[in-house]
Amino acid sequence: MQRWIQRARSGGEALQALVDGLAEELGRSVVLDDPLVRMICTSRHFGDEDRVRVRALLQGVADDETIRYVLSQGVAQWTRPGVLPGREDLGLQPRYCVPIRERGHMLGILVVVAAGEPLTQAETAAIDRAASAVAVEMYAERLASDGDEEHTRRLVSRLVGPDSAQRCAAHRRLVDDGLLPAGPHVVVTSVAVSGQRGPSGQVAVALRGALEPFRQTRTARGLPAVDQDRAALVQVFEREPAEEGLEQQCRAIVRSLTTFLGPGPAVVVGVGGRRTALADAWISYEQARVAARAARRLPRLEGVGDWERLGEYAVFLQLPDSALNDSLLPKPLRRLLAGGGNSRLEETLRCFLENAGSVPRTAEVLEVHRTSLYYRLRQIQEVTGLDLDNGAHRLVLHTGLRLWDLLQAPPEGPA
Incomplete structure (x- = not known):
């Protein structure tokens, strides 16, 4: 032997x-x-x-x-x-x-x-x-790869960081060294894991494993940067990526991390806006972090947020966590939500606003007679003191409900 x-x-x-x-x-x-x-x-x-x-x-x-x-x-x-x-x-x-x-x-x-x-x-x-x-x-x-990985991590961190001079230097180095092309379609994905109680470093190993397949795909070249319990993946695509393709990629990342870490930890993935140059990767990265916050706060997203689909949530999530609290809710809406006894009225209001104030469509979706719907709408106006025929009043309530959605799942761990 x-x-x-x-x-x-x-x-x-x-x-x-x-x-x-x-x-x-x-x-x-x-x-x-x-x-x-x-x-x-x-x-x-x-x-x-x-x-x-x-x-x-x-x-x-x-x-x-x-x-x-x-x-x-x-x-x-x-x-x-x-x-x-x-x-x-x-x-x-x-x-x-x-x-x-x-x-x-x-x-x-x-x-x-x-x-x-x-x-x-x-x-x-x-x-x-x-x-x-x-x-x-x-x-x-391992010693050799650790040196290469740390070098890559620093370059990617600088590319998406706040210092413009470091961004320019990192961009030049990445392109000159052939690590990433300069364009034409750039997307940054942010991944974060919280609640893991395993051995130190296990999350970082799992993140590397989950992102490794996306270094080179049929349509893109990528470069991941892993830091303890979070990671960023910068990808340059040959053609503009479809939303469905990016969502499938994110779901694959979530599945891999769930396989490697088990069901305990919470995994969120955020996709940034699509940019046309590697020099603008930092913009996509900031948007990806916002999308990840949305994925953590909105259960219906099932752990994956996309900046391009956030709508008004993209504006609300620019606020720091300390500012996202009940004080932002309009008083009329707080009266409607108080005590949790008006869940039927809340559902009716949501449906009414989502359907642009259309009584026929709202009645159809809720499967109620229009007479019953008119009765509920009168109740909502009485409780809130607002006129549902007034566009500004409807905007106040609709905005308030969006904020209420974000407040239902306070964030935990890294964003």
């Missing part, structure tokens, strides 16, 4: 050689995963393949359900080797898993299919030796 460890070359070839050598010695399938259970390299089969392994090889990644199961067993937090129980319903045979750690960093998981005969003491000793060699290689790669 020592001979093939010494023959292993640097980089990815070295890791592949280590995995292949261990598999040949054991006569078992071996996989090296990253901390998010995504395959880095794998050996050939030894007749012990299961459905999970076959699907992972065909797809290049394990199914979300399998990843969730593995992470739910705490494998990424293990400090010593252990056996991951099989799951017949997933088509998963037991695995012997060795966490690859070096100097406090969780680098990956060395996985040996443990179906059939139990591992002998000599086999586990061989796995330990291989794991030590893998840790050396992965730590060297």
Whole structure:
């Protein structure tokens, strides 16, 4: 075994050689995963393949359900080797898993299919030796990639930051170094995670994993910048992206983070306005942060906000959190909402205003007779003291209801 460890070359070839050598010695399938259970390299089969392994090889990644199961067993937090129980319903045979750690960093998981005969003491000793060699290689790669990632993070942070001189310098560097093109269509996405109580750094690892697929797509080049519990993704598209495509991308990010982190943390994603030059990415970024605030405060957005769809909420959310409180609500509306006993009148008022004051359309949507609707509208006017035939009065109530929506879900964590 020592001979093939010494023959292993640097980089990815070295890791592949280590995995292949261990598999040949054991006569078992071996996989090296990253901390998010995504395959880095794998050996050939030894007749012990299961459905999970076959699907992972065909797809290049394990199914979300399998990843969730593995992470739910705490494998990424293990400090010593252990056996991951099989799951017949997933088509998963037991695995012997060795966490690859070096100097406090969780680098990956060395996985040996443990179906059939139990591992002998000599086999586990061989796995330990291989794991030590893998840790050396992965730590060297980690040091190099950390330097590159920090350099990229600083450039992106300056590109979208408040200092115009730093923005110009970062823009020039990103374009000159070929990291991003100058245009023609630029969008920045903001991602934030709150409520995570796992190990320090776990959120950052998950954010990197969720955003990695968007560095290069069929229509765009992207550059993510991750900072603890939040991230920004700058993308330059060849053609103007459709709203539906951006929403699908955001939903994919949310699904990935939910898979990697479990159901506990709250994930919000905000998409900024579409710009025509990389130099204006900072504008899209500020808008993306506003959209993320909307995603946190408005449950109907289901965690994803888009600046282009916010409407009047984009104006309200320019206010700091400290200013978004009940004092902004117009007194007439507060009287209607007081005590929560007028929910039917609130629903009627919302529907009436959303339908531009049209009695026929409002009655149809609410499925009530027009006589009943007129009665409710008179009640609303009596409680609020406002005239629903007056455009300015309707604007006061409509604006108030929008603000009321934002106040129902106070923000938590980073925006």
